[in-house]
Amino acid sequence: MIKVLFFASLRARLGTAEYRLQNFSGSVDELRAHLGEQNPKWQAPLMAADIQAxxxxEMASATTSVADGDEVAFFPPVTGG
Amino acid sequence: MDFIEVRTESFAVAEEFAALRAHNRSDGACAMFVGSVRDFNAGAGVSGLALEHYPGMTQKNLQRIVADARSRWELGRVRLLHRVGPMAVEEDIVFVGVTSSHRQSAFAACHYIMDRLKTEAPFWKLESGDAGDTWVAARDSDRQALEKWQ
Structure with missing residues (x-):
């Protein structure tokens, strides 16, 4: 199982903070595409160019690999401080 | 000695300064930065904000930033506090305090820690005000500020 978390404006746009999926292995970008295919309404917000993972x-890139047991988070650029 | 904390409660700058100075005879310099909620952003009035973070990642990320500062400069004590949750205008959000034997290291490390925090630490601001509730957009200037440390 992979645990996927969404934060801030992305969480608000998707209407959910957490999602779990089974049987996936691939890169961060492949996971993004996969989530968009499963939930068509998520496609535009998830695919936005500024979304980070x-x-x-740990900060990841588009090619970081994701496997069973991982926790993956997607979020917009940070705005703390 | 590092003190790094993410918390909902407010902090008192005088207490933080006292903790940086107490029984610390070798460090002659202390630099501090405090970031507060201001009453405007992008031309609209702001009445307050809510700060969200990624609990599992934030502490680790802040520890890494402070460790990187220590590898660049000879530092004594570092205190880094960041609040989350609802805050009103004028309330303090973030505190960075650094001691060192010399001012150059204290100034530089304080500046560096804030520049890294602004672009890397997983915090997000939701402002409320004239324009309703608005997620704050990241600034290019924050990203550019980081370039001077590379």
Whole structure:
């Protein structure tokens, strides 16, 4: 199982904070595409160019690999401080 | 010695300064930065904000930033506090305090920690005000500010 988390404006646009999926392995970008295929309404917000990702709580790139047991988060650019 | 905390409660700058200075005879310099909620953004009035974060990632990320600052400069104590949750205009959001034997290191490390935090630490601001509730957009200037440390 892979646990997917969404934060801030992305969470608001998708209307959900957390999603779990089984049987996936691939890259962060492939996961993004997969989630968009499963939930067509998510496609536009998830595919936005500025969306960033973290895998197991470390910043990830489009090609970082995702496997069973991982926690993946998608979010817009950070605005703290 | 590092103190890094993400919290909902407010903090007192005087107490933070006291903690940086107490029984610290070797560091002659202390630089501090405080970021607060201001009453405008992108031309619209702001009455307050709510700060969201990624709990599992934030602490780890802040620790890494402070560790990287320590690898660049000789530092004594570092205190980094960041609030989450609802805040009103004028309330303080973030505190960075750094001591060192010399001012150059303290100034630079304080600046560096804030520049990294602004572009990397997983915090997001939702402002409320004249324009309703608005997620704050990231600024290019924050990203550019980071370039001077590379």
């Amino acid at each position: 973290a895998v197991n709580r």
